[in-house]
Amino acid sequence: TAHAAPKKVLIIGGGDGGSSEEALKHPSVEQVTMVEIDGDVIEVAKEHFKAVHNGVFDNPKLRVRGEDGMKFVRETQEKFDLVALDLNDPVGPAAALYSMEFFQQLRQVLAPGGALVLHLGSPVAQPERVAELSQRLHSVFRIVRPYTMYIPLYGSLWAMAVCSDKLDPKAFTADEIDRRIGQRKLQELRFYNGETHEGVFALPNYVRDLVIPARLKQPSRGRRLGVVRAAVK
Numbered sequence: 001t002a003h004a005a006p007k008k009v010l011i012i013g014g015g016d017g018g019s020s021e022e023a024l025k026h027p028s029v030e031q032v033t034m035v036e037i038d039g040d041v042i043e044v045a046k047e048h049f050k051a052v053h054n055g056v057f058d059n060p061k062l063r064v065r066g067e068d069g070m071k072f073v074r075e076t077q078e079k080f081d082l083v084a085l086d087l088n089d090p091v092g093p094a095a096a097l098y099s100m101e102f103f104q105q106l107r108q109v110l111a112p113g114g115a116l117v118l119h120l121g122s123p124v125a126q127p128e129r130v131a132e133l134s135q136r137l138h139s140v141f142r143i144v145r146p147y148t149m150y151i152p153l154y155g156s157l158w159a160m161a162v163c164s165d166k167l168d169p170k171a172f173t174a175d176e177i178d179r180r181i182g183q184r185k186l187q188e189l190r191f192y193n194g195e196t197h198e199g200v201f202a203l204p205n206y207v208r209d210l211v212i213p214a215r216l217k218q219p220s221r222g223r224r225l226g227v228v229r230a231a232v233k
Contacts, residue, residue, distance in 0.1 A: 006081035012069035014086030015041035017053025085118035
């Protein structure tokens, strides 16, 4: 299924500017709204984290809002093609940003075909947290696609998820991803390409057991065997 490239992006958190800078690499993006509750984080980032944000705070497409992200989502009348939660772990003050109530509110600000992306934590160190957040997301969104990456800074495999009612990232082939990367002239990508797109959604069994409800699990071995037999014939 063809999906339109995102035009409006909302980032909750991400005061260092890194997520905004990544979003604005895509030529289709017309506006990024970053909502960061701590204004000091933004000021420190502007002065000391230029290697992270690459001057994104001077980009006219970036709109910075120094306020509570939950309040912004609750009150906004805007719709966004992509919402990214660039947040701390879901403990203490940040816990409410991972609640089912907030996930439901985020769903309401998504444009048709829009998606929410967020991190779930480490399936190695925090399996219960990853499982609980996945369960909440499945109760709100029709499509939840967890994926994993090894994050050197954290020294662990990390789980994230793409959530939507219409967009299924696993529906895109490696060739389609590479075509879009070329079309958008995205240069100097150190990790992402068509093959890595497919690869991050290939979950180890112990992660799959955490993030995929029993009703959605399929016997992958038989399915793969069928593909191999078809190729041999």
